Amino acid sequence: MTQSPQDLCHALMDAAKKAGADGVDTMAAKGQSVSIEVREGALEHAERSEGIDLGLRVFVGRQQALVSSSDARPETLLAMAERAVAMAKEAPEDPYSGLADPSQLIQDWDLAAFELEDPAVEPAPEALKDDALAAEAACQAIEGITQVQSAGASYGSHSVHLAASNGFSGGYRRTSRSLSCVGIAGAGAGMERDYDGDSRTYQSDLRAAADIGRIAGERAVERLDARKPVTGTYPVLFDERISSSLIGHLLGAVNGASIARGSSWLKDNLGEQVLPAHLSVIEDPFRPRITGSRPFDGEGLPTQRREIVQDGVLTGWTLDLASARKLGLDSSGNAARGIGSVPSPSNWNIELTSGDQSREDLIRGMGTGLLVTSMIGSTINPNTGDYSRGASGFWVENGEIAYPVNECTIAGNLRDMLMRIIPANDARSYLSRVVPSLLIEGMTLAGN
Template sequence: MDENQLHEAVAAALKAGADAAEAVFAERQSLAIGVREGALEEVEREESRDLGLRVFVGKRQATVSGSDISAEGRCKLIERAVAMARLAPEDPYAGLAPKDRLAKGPLPDLDLYDDAEPSAESLEDQAREAEAAARAIEGVTNSDGGSAAWSTSSWRMVTSDGFYGPHCASAFSLSASAVAGEGSGMERGGEGRSTRHGADLPGAAEIGAEAGRRAVQRLNARKIASTTAPVIFENRLATSLIGPLIGAISGPAIARGTSFLKDRLGQPLFAKGVNITDDPHRVRGLGSSPFDDEGVANRKTALIEDGVLTTWLLNVASAAQLGLETTGHASRGLAGAPGVAPSNLTVEPGDRDLAGLMADAGDGLLITSMFGPSLNGNTGDWSVGCSGFWFEKGEVAYPVTEITVAGNLIDIYGRLVIGSDLELRGASNSPSLLVDSLAIAGR
């Protein structure tokens, strides 16, 4: 669908009885190849084109979506949306974004689209090379496979207030997973990367070799006794510790009063010198976009500045409920009202690398894998299953497994020491993070 057809859909919704309307067209293509033990195992191809419509009748709203974008299909979708809105309960905070907050051209060029479409054969070659490199590492005994994928997506949005915004992006990914050891002593390790441009991906052999090394490093993992000790969260997964912060400062959680940080705005939450930013305009960023999903102009935002919590993450509805203005963090699919999400979240680096953090801590736990997190959203009490390495006198001693770490996030955040080993691997990135003391449950 082009811009004119989206404008026509919005106009048709108004003619059918809507007071305001918003139309979104999303188109996606993807190709994914998987290999295992050197043989082709999976080929997936996807092509989709969908229309989403959100309409308002007074303070009542409804959203619908469908893949039939013919003239007849659009008419049915519009009729259904308006009929649903008339029956919906009133929402005093529902509405389109204020006109003065809408993004205006020219939109920033974020270099998110690579027009080079790889062939299935080239993706298969990459996946094979990654898997072969993983299997070549001494100590690797089997493989969970290698995979390579490519996708493109485009998003066009029109509102009855006159906004039109196009947005397109590509993605290239490559991964491998290896198995080391035998029987009950088997351990797995993996490595994967995703980028907007194919040229930015690390080499397949590099990815595969890292997957193999990480599996072998896990061999002969021990169970340890319960204790209290310093804990370091490796940079690859450290944002998992920051994830609950994002949920706790989201406008909907604050408006509902269900956040453990609901009374902490403008107060110190981390140590002085800690900064966490969100930047939707990072060039080639995996979370980048020129406007948010309500058409609002977005910008780089300091969430934590010198340790202080500076803002909530707000869309139009949650901002209205709190008597504030949207921060440009609306996020939505084609169905359902917008929610809230960050774009490119970054914990800004400190001045100590991982070796320096381990040296500072002396003896403790380096976490390299996490699973099954549990959070009490009202209190901040948090626990997570994990595995990793025990270190002594600042040096890795042996791998450990089947352990749980726990604590209260307000206390944890206040004592975090930020490492310097930041790598921009995804939409959320952090250097390694040290907590000087955490409860560790073992055998």
């Protein structure tokens, strides 16, 4: 009989204790997924996968080791435990490693409130294929589309359980349903492509396949006959599709691991203004049906709603237990744990305060500048915040979109850039990172 993730975690923990571990934490993830891709009206690829992965971390004093496996046989669990303990005995001491004190652990939670699992039955492969075909057909119907590169639909269901020798044991199950389409317009050197897609916890929340295909096609056609923009200093509007990357750089700079290493351009700015005074960055792991929601972190601590930036002022770091101990602080309940990795600080759901203008209002007000809709590559200095990225999008003249542009570079310094952001009101509330389009005045643009 197949053991549950919870049973496997406790079996691993028992084996590690018998092998000589002073402390143990375990993780088991069991999942199944189905993905369908179509091309030219026919099935191109179908895949179904099922499996279970196990992670075991042991402590011998202040020495730790981690092993993982996808084999759940009893003899493998014993071998994992013995190997992990032997490895830990050879590892260097880490004064900051260790499990949470029992008093820090979450005591109870209501999983139903998070709505992480769609109660609807798993969709049949034929239903996934029909969605993918509908997206492909809608994309192909757009005038100017020469081919649909890909259209696909998928479904996944995953159960995760964590258990540790400090008394913690907890888990949850998630479902996901996604649909995407990539359209190609033009040919040869003038070929352009763009995409659209959606991913939700609940099937009923997923956007219509025809809308996704249509938008992918329209976006690809809009990019035809792109030029290089003029080099100079201009306002740059980061489209809502990619604007969350800017807030991502801020989140990376306040990550406790970076702060503990001293390798962050914000390491000396706690309690200081880092955004305009009317803007806040809120982390909320309790939003229903959102991928970043969870009741506890990877070390069994309760997650919490917190304002990372409050009215423009940086209020704290994102911490797991190890980084908190290094800094002499308390964990913020932000430990993320992978099967084959030790816990590390990570953010859950993030929301930046929205503005009171639409994206179109910001375009009208920016005069001449660049609307960025996609970016490639990056050169970002984590110590200084110097920022440089390849970009493409649309050139704006006299407050109106004039023509598509590509092969340009935008540059600045994140500290200065974030202090000048002007948000629109077009953020998608169902994403894990809710960030609207962001206008930044005076960025350096390298084109022709």
